[in-house]
Amino acid sequence: MARPKPETFDKHKSxxxxxxxxxxxxxxxxxxxxxxxxxxxxxxxxxxxATIAESYAEVRDGExxxxxxxxxxxxxxxxxNHEPRRPRKLLLHQREIGKLFGAVERKGMTLVPLSIYFNKxxxxxVELALAKGKQAHDKxxxxxxxxxxxxxxxxxxxxx
Numbered sequence: 001m002a003r004p005k006p007e008t009f010d011k012h013k014s015x016x017x018x019x020x021x022x023x024x025x026x027x028x029x030x031x032x033x034x035x036x037x038x039x040x041x042x043x044x045x046x047x048x049x050a051t052i053a054e055s056y057a058e059v060r061d062g063e064x065x066x067x068x069x070x071x072x073x074x075x076x077x078x079x080x081n082h083e084p085r086r087p088r089k090l091l092l093h094q095r096e097i098g099k100l101f102g103a104v105e106r107k108g109m110t111l112v113p114l115s116i117y118f119n120k121x122x123x124x125x126v127e128l129a130l131a132k133g134k135q136a137h138d139k140x141x142x143x144x145x146x147x148x149x150x151x152x153x154x155x156x157x158x159x160x
Contacts, residue, residue: 009127011117016050021112023142025131028109031100033064034091035116035124038082040074045124047074050116057090057111057128059101064090066113066126090126103130 009032021027037045044050055069066088073081092100103109114127134142 009117009125010120011115011127012120012122013118014115015045015048015118015124016052016116018052018055018112018114020053021114021129021131023134023139025110025112025129025133026138027112027114027129027131028103029130030114031092031096031128031130033126033128035066035126036089036091037124040077040080041071041082041088042124043077044071044074044082045116046118052113052116055113057113059097059104059111062094062097064092064097064100064111064128066090069113069116090128100130107132 009030049072051070052066055066057064057066059065068085069088070084071082072084100111104111110131110133112129112131114129116124116126119125
């Protein structure tokens with residue numbers, strides 16, 4: 001008997017998206033990871049200020065870290081404000097970390113964050129993808145396919 005398809009993550013409020021990742025990478029598998037944040041980082045995220053366009057994740061010493069993500073300082077924070085581009089620990093199960101580490105080491109894959117969001121319980125989460133980089137001809141094919149879908153939709157609208 002086939003296993004039921006797992007549900008997608010329950011995104012309640014999206015804070016930041018990496019739209020470029022789907023163009024630059026073939027997405028193989030997605031994971032949901034918690035974020036270990038400091039106090040003012042949560043407030044800055046709730047204000048909707050974050051960018052993950054140039055960020056990536058790496059496995060280091062049996063832990064997964066989100067590198068180069070930018071959560072700007074909270075405007076009403078005082079001297080205990082956080083550092084905007086500090087590495088942030090991602091919270092995953094040991095089995096998931098082992099799976100990610102093996103794929104990155106053996107298959108040459110990359111860990112790319114797709115989005116940061118708050119789930120229904122109000123916890124900050126990262127949608128992390130195990131991805132393989134596209135080459136130039138793959139990107140051209142993606143552009144061609146996207147243009148054809150747009151033209152097809154326009155033609156269907158015109159013809160009724």
